Amino acid sequence: MLAFRVPLLCHTRMGAPIFVVFAVGELFGQAVPIASVPGLAEALPPSSACAGRASLACAIPNLYGPYGLVLPIPDGRTAHFDSSFQSNFMALNAAIATQLTLLPLASPASGFTYTYDPTTGVYSRSAQSFGPVLTERAETIGRHKFYFGGTFQRFRFNKLDGVDLHNFQAVFDHQITTATGDWREQFISTQNSIDLKINQFTVFGTYGLTNRIDLSVDIPFVQVGYNVSSSATINRIVNTEPIFTPGPGGIKVECCASAGGAGPYGPNWGYYFDPNNKQGSIQRNFSNGSGGSAQTGDIYFNPSKNSAAGIGDVTFRVKGTIHRTERIVIALASDLRLPTGDESNFLGSGAWGVKPFAAVSIRPGWLTPHVNLGYQWNGSSYLGGNIWNGTKDKLPDFAFFSVGTDIGVTRRLTAVVDYIGQELISAPRIVSATYTSLGPLVSTGQTGTFPTISTVDKETYNQSNSAFGFKYNLFDRLIVSGNLLVALNEGGLRQRVTPLVGLSYSF
Numbered sequence: 001m002l003a004f005r006v007p008l009l010c011h012t013r014m015g016a017p018i019f020v021v022f023a024v025g026e027l028f029g030q031a032v033p034i035a036s037v038p039g040l041a042e043a044l045p046p047s048s049a050c051a052g053r054a055s056l057a058c059a060i061p062n063l064y065g066p067y068g069l070v071l072p073i074p075d076g077r078t079a080h081f082d083s084s085f086q087s088n089f090m091a092l093n094a095a096i097a098t099q100l101t102l103l104p105l106a107s108p109a110s111g112f113t114y115t116y117d118p119t120t121g122v123y124s125r126s127a128q129s130f131g132p133v134l135t136e137r138a139e140t141i142g143r144h145k146f147y148f149g150g151t152f153q154r155f156r157f158n159k160l161d162g163v164d165l166h167n168f169q170a171v172f173d174h175q176i177t178t179a180t181g182d183w184r185e186q187f188i189s190t191q192n193s194i195d196l197k198i199n200q201f202t203v204f205g206t207y208g209l210t211n212r213i214d215l216s217v218d219i220p221f222v223q224v225g226y227n228v229s230s231s232a233t234i235n236r237i238v239n240t241e242p243i244f245t246p247g248p249g250g251i252k253v254e255c256c257a258s259a260g261g262a263g264p265y266g267p268n269w270g271y272y273f274d275p276n277n278k279q280g281s282i283q284r285n286f287s288n289g290s291g292g293s294a295q296t297g298d299i300y301f302n303p304s305k306n307s308a309a310g311i312g313d314v315t316f317r318v319k320g321t322i323h324r325t326e327r328i329v330i331a332l333a334s335d336l337r338l339p340t341g342d343e344s345n346f347l348g349s350g351a352w353g354v355k356p357f358a359a360v361s362i363r364p365g366w367l368t369p370h371v372n373l374g375y376q377w378n379g380s381s382y383l384g385g386n387i388w389n390g391t392k393d394k395l396p397d398f399a400f401f402s403v404g405t406d407i408g409v410t411r412r413l414t415a416v417v418d419y420i421g422q423e424l425i426s427a428p429r430i431v432s433a434t435y436t437s438l439g440p441l442v443s444t445g446q447t448g449t450f451p452t453i454s455t456v457d458k459e460t461y462n463q464s465n466s467a468f469g470f471k472y473n474l475f476d477r478l479i480v481s482g483n484l485l486v487a488l489n490e491g492g493l494r495q496r497v498t499p500l501v502g503l504s505y506s507f
Contacts, residue, residue: 033298047066047067048061048062048066048067048389049061049387049389049390050062050066050387051066051067052066052303053303053304053344054303054304054305055304055305055308055342055344055345056224056226056304056305056306056307056308056344056345056346057093057343057344057345057346057382057383057387058304058344058387059226059228059288059302059304059305059306060092060093060228061387062288062302062303062304063228063230063286063287063288063302063304064286064302065298065301065302066301092160092194093383093384093387094383094384094385094393094395094427094428095160095427095428095492095493096196096346096383096493097343097346097349097350097351097381097383097384097395098349098384098395098396098424098427098492098493099157099492099493100312100313100341100346100348100349101313101337101349101351101353101376101378101395101398102398102422102463102492103153103155103198103200103220104134104153104420104485104498104500105134105151105202105204105218105220105315106133106134106149106151106202106204106481106483106500106502107131107132107133107134107135107136107137129366129368129406129407129408129414130406130408130414130471130473130479131368131370131406131414131471132370132404132406132416132418132469133416133418133467133469133470133471133481133482133483133500133502134402134418134420134467134469134483134485134500135359135370135372135402135404135418135420135467136319136331136333136357136359136370136372137329137359137361137368137370137406138321138329138330138331138359138360138361138370139321139329139331139361140208140211140212140213140214140319140320140321140331141206141207141208141214141506142208142211143208143209143210143211144207144208145207145208145506145507146205146206146207146208146506146507147205147206147207147504147505147506147507148203148204148205148206148504148505149203149204149205149479149481149502149503149504149505150201150202150203150204150502150503150504151201151202151204151481151500151501151502152199152200152201152202152500152501152502153199153200153201153202153498153499153500154198154199154200154498154499155196155197155198155199155200155495155498156196156197156495157196157197157198157493157494157495158494158495158496159490159493159494159495160430160492160493160494161429161430161431161490161491161492162432162490163430163432163453165193165194165195165196166193166194166195167191167192167193168192168193168451168453169189169190169191169192169450169451169452169453170189170190170192170452170453171187171188171189171190171435171450171452172187172188172189172190172232173187173188173435181239181240181255181256181439182240182242182255182256183240183241183242183255183256183270183271184240185237185240185437185438185439186234186235186236186237186240186270186271187234187235187435187437188232188233188234188235189232189233189235189435189450190230190231190232190233191230191231192228192229192230192231193227193228193229193230194226194227194228195225195226195227195228196224196225196226196346196493197224197225197226198222198223198224198225198346199222199223200220200221200222200223200312201220201221202218202219202220202221203218203219203221204216204217204218204219205217212320212321212324213318213319213320214317214318214319214320215316215317215318216316216317216318216319217314217315217316217317218314218315218317219311219312219314220311220312220313220314220341221309221310221311221312222309222310222311222312222341222346222347222348223307223308223309224307224308224309224345224346224347225306225307226288226306226307226308226346227287227288227306228287228288228304229285229286229287229288230285230286230287231283231284231285231286232283232284232285232286233282233283234271234272234273234282234283235437235441235442235443235448236271236282236441236442236443237437237438237439237440237441237442238439238440238441238442238445239256239439240255240256240439241256241269241270242254242255242256242270243255243256286302287302288302288304288305288306308342308345308346308347309347310341310342310345310347311340311341311347312340312341312347312348313337313338313339313340313341313348313349313353314337314338314340315335315336315337315338316335316336316338317333317334317335317336318333318334319331319332319333319359320332320333326363327362327363327364328360328361328362328363329360329361329363330358330359330360331358331359331360332356332357332358332359333356333357333358333359334354334355334356334357335353335354335355335356335357335376336352336353336354336355337349337352337353337354337355338352339351339352339379339381343381343382343383344382346383349378349381349383349395350381350382350383350384351378351379351380351381351384351394351395352378352379353376353377353378353379354376354377355374355375355376355377356374356375357372357373357374357375357400358372358373358374359371359372360372366407366408366409367405367407367408368405368406368407368408369403369404369405370403370404370405370406371401371402371403372400372401372402372403373400373401373402374399374400375397375398375399375400376397376398376399376400377397378394378395378396378397379394379395380392380393380394380395381393381394381395383395384396396424396425396426396427396428396458397424397425397426398422398423398424398425399422399423399425400420400421400422400423401420401421402418402419402420402421403418403419404416404417404418404419404467405417406471411473412472412473413470413471413472413473414470414471414472415469415470416467416468416469416470416471416483417466417467417468418466418467418469419464419465419466419467420464420465420466420467420485421462421463421464421465422462422463422464423460423461423462424460424461424462424463424491424492425460426458426459426460427458427459427460427461427492428455428458429455429456429458429459429461430453430454430455430456431453431454431455431456432451432452432453433451433452433453433454434449434450434451434452435449435450435451435452436448436449436450437449437450461491461492462489462491463487463489463491463492463494464487464488464489465485465486465487465488466485466486466488467483467484467485467486468483468484468486469481469482469483469484469500470482470483477505477506477507478503478504478505479503479504479505479506480501480502480503481500481501481502481503481504482499482500482501482502483499483500484497484498484499484500485497485498485499485500
């Protein structure tokens with residue numbers, strides 16, 4: 001997800017190219033106005049597609065300002081910028097969008113199912129348990145029967161591919177592989193935190209079109225909290241500070257002064273956050289949620305907000321039984337997910353989805369095993385692509401398999417145990433890595449090593465969960481449900497335990 005190698009190519013007026021590490025400003029203090037640094041306006045790269053947008057998906061692209069990572073340039077020089085950091089950071093947006101297609105929805109299958117006896121002309125209850133919570137039973141509800149309900153789920157994501165999102169480090173350096181002995185060896189290390197919270201309230205309904213066919217709809221209402229922060233530190237390397245020499249042809253850049261020392265023209269500091277404090281300004285803090293719109297002349301202002309709420313992606317389901325005996329019921333079903341949620345605020349994935357699957361229920365008595373097997377195809381989304389330049393890409397498809405049983409403990413109480421597995425196809429991943437400085441650090445006098453994060457090629461990986469739930473018949477046909485979804489591995493965007501509570505009623 002995060003590949004922090006961002007080259008910045010600068011030129012003197014004499015035309016001699018140099019490479020310098022970028023520097024960035026902060027949101028908690030006075031940002032660097034363009035007018036205060038002569039020549040900076042001409043050097044700015046095009047702003048990203050997120051510039052001036054307050055959406056949650058733009059929080060990371062806008063974290064360091066609408067132009068990406070920008071260096072306050074000494075007088076008379078121009079620069080070209082490469083904002084690949086934000087481009088690579090888009091893998092997190094893709095992971096969030098993918099997870100939105102994976103968020104478990106409570107089964108819209110009724111707790112009460114009925115079969116019609118043509119000899120007596122009456123309906124009788126066809127199963128003694130109330131069915132699973134997150135997976136699908138094969139039985140249909142019964143002709144002209146209606147079932148509706150609502151659930152609440154609380155998601156607090158804290159890991160992405162095993163990386164702690166609340167506390168991870170990343171390094172920004174040049175795209176060089178060997179020591180240069182000059183300012184290109186300097187780099188920036190960052191301490192970062194990403195806090196993503198989703199509350200999802202879902203209302204659903206099922207109608208028995210015939211004795212063998214059910215139609216269902218799930219309508220989620222989503223509340224999202226999203227906070228991103230980064231503390232950046234310039235790491236200066238011994239004897240690599242450039243010497244800036246004013247002259248009739250402009251500023252001449254030579255190598256190198258001792259760190260903290262003075263060249264023939266006074267103290268020289270090539271990389272800093274504050275042009276008014278070149279020696280001491282080696283650390284800055286950044287965060288989203290400052291609010292408002294981009295300020296004229298402010299290269300570091302971030303307008304991104306940190307919360308949003310609204311309707312999510314609506315899902316329709318059709319299910320029909322193809323085989324039914326007293327002991328075994330087999331059904332074929334398909335979901336159609338519509339991109340009704342606002343993808344720019346993580347309320348929806350931004351892509352359609354089609355999920356055909358088969359469901360099998362076995363009824364040997366009070367124990368009712370069930371199996372689901374299927375595949376989901378997803379469309380394209382800005383979250384799956386690159387929101388930095390406004391391009392779409394396909395979200396990962398996935399195969400899924402679940403097996404479990406619902407147990408009729410009493411006539412009023414059903415216990416549920418499930419294994420739920422999902423195999424994501426060609427999905428973006430991140431890995432932990434180590435960065436080693438190309439020279440001794442001014443701060444320690446020694447070569448330093450720093451944890452960092454990098455992207456890998458898209459991979460196929462598994463998400464496995466166990467689920468433990470219950471359904472209780474309070475009175476009449478009113479059922480209260482509860483469930484805990486427990487993550488068994490760390491692939492993708494994860495939290496350890498996801499709780500669910502719900503109420504439903506059958507007519």
